[in-house]
Amino acid sequence: MPVYYDLVLSSPFPNYDFFAHRMRELCGQLNLTFFVADKVWVHDFLEKLQRKEIAARVLLDLSNSQTKEDDPYLMLAREAKRQKAYVIDDPDVTSIVAHKALFHQIMLENRILVPETIVVSRRELRNFKLTDEIKNQVGVPFVVKPAWGDSSIGVIIDAETEDDVLMSAEQAPDSDAFLIQRQLKPKKLGDHVGWFRMFHVIDEVIACWWDPYSHEYHLVSPAQRRYHKLNSLARIQKAIGKVSKMKFFTSEICLDVDGHFYTVDYINADPDMNPQSYYTNGVPDEVVRHIVWLLVNEVMRIVMKRRGYFDEDLDDAEIGEIEYKQITQRTAPRSRTG
Numbered sequence: 001m002p003v004y005y006d007l008v009l010s011s012p013f014p015n016y017d018f019f020a021h022r023m024r025e026l027c028g029q030l031n032l033t034f035f036v037a038d039k040v041w042v043h044d045f046l047e048k049l050q051r052k053e054i055a056a057r058v059l060l061d062l063s064n065s066q067t068k069e070d071d072p073y074l075m076l077a078r079e080a081k082r083q084k085a086y087v088i089d090d091p092d093v094t095s096i097v098a099h100k101a102l103f104h105q106i107m108l109e110n111r112i113l114v115p116e117t118i119v120v121s122r123r124e125l126r127n128f129k130l131t132d133e134i135k136n137q138v139g140v141p142f143v144v145k146p147a148w149g150d151s152s153i154g155v156i157i158d159a160e161t162e163d164d165v166l167m168s169a170e171q172a173p174d175s176d177a178f179l180i181q182r183q184l185k186p187k188k189l190g191d192h193v194g195w196f197r198m199f200h201v202i203d204e205v206i207a208c209w210w211d212p213y214s215h216e217y218h219l220v221s222p223a224q225r226r227y228h229k230l231n232s233l234a235r236i237q238k239a240i241g242k243v244s245k246m247k248f249f250t251s252e253i254c255l256d257v258d259g260h261f262y263t264v265d266y267i268n269a270d271p272d273m274n275p276q277s278y279y280t281n282g283v284p285d286e287v288v289r290h291i292v293w294l295l296v297n298e299v300m301r302i303v304m305k306r307r308g309y310f311d312e313d314l315d316d317a318e319i320g321e322i323e324y325k326q327i328t329q330r331t332a333p334r335s336r337t338g
Helices: 017-029 042-050 072-082 091-097 100-109 122-127 132-138 162-171 222-227 231-244 285-306 316-331
Strands: 003-010 034-037 054-061 086-088 117-121 142-146 156-159 177-182 195-201 204-210 217-219 248-255 261-268
Touching (some): 003 072, 003 285, 017 034, 042 054, 054 072, 072 091, 091 100, 100 117, 100 177, 100 231, 100 261, 122 162, 142 162, 156 162, 162 177, 195 231, 204 231, 204 285
Parallel strands (some): 003 034, 003 054, 054 086
Antiparallel strands (some): 204 217
């Protein structure tokens, strides 16, 4: 019989220690076994998984490595899925929705507002011309971004010519297509601009102010949400989650000066988990902690169901109620006597 890990965190980012430590701490409190498959351990873990010496009940994949078939993190996610582990998120789903050009069409079909966009495949770049028709559609300057990629690699926000499109292609050699989009002008809202980084975690949405230049985060308060009429943010993010089938991702949404909310960055499948207490442009610590809680709570629901704690006929709502009582009993502070 293999040795089972209830939760395996698959991540190549060594600076996610805060996130991993909070996750390990909470798993320990809830009697869940936990392992981090990082750069040091990913190859060994994959080999042992393939030999069925170990197994994972839930794999949380934060690698976002869909462009390289031999990437160990992608191979780990696929092997875990093949062995019936619950993978957050399914690598075969992620490979579609994380491709900006493919998901752009899905967004349009589901009437989720996006900036005016032209998609150019890599094979079309040699003969690509920035015609007057394209200029009239997206404006000048415009934004160029690779269909594949993250960390803003290949993104040019003040592009004006075909050379800028070619520059994006050089910076992102793994991308097979490129998006040319209208440059948005976020509306001023008090001390912030109307640009938001939205977290989708299982079934919950968390909204943060996000500066597209400094990349600084601030949590959107309930008062700010009401005062600035930002309820549409949650509706849009939940709609993206529904059509993408993704559990854990972020999106960027801009409230343009024209008064409309546009989704700018559709699916970021490896959300930034650097804490603000360590990095100026990191995610607020309270957001990271809450995300850990939501993820581990989902892991506990899945693990307890697979361990046979729950009747298979129970629905998720009933399971959630039982788990909530068990979690609160386990984590409640014990009174002292004497």
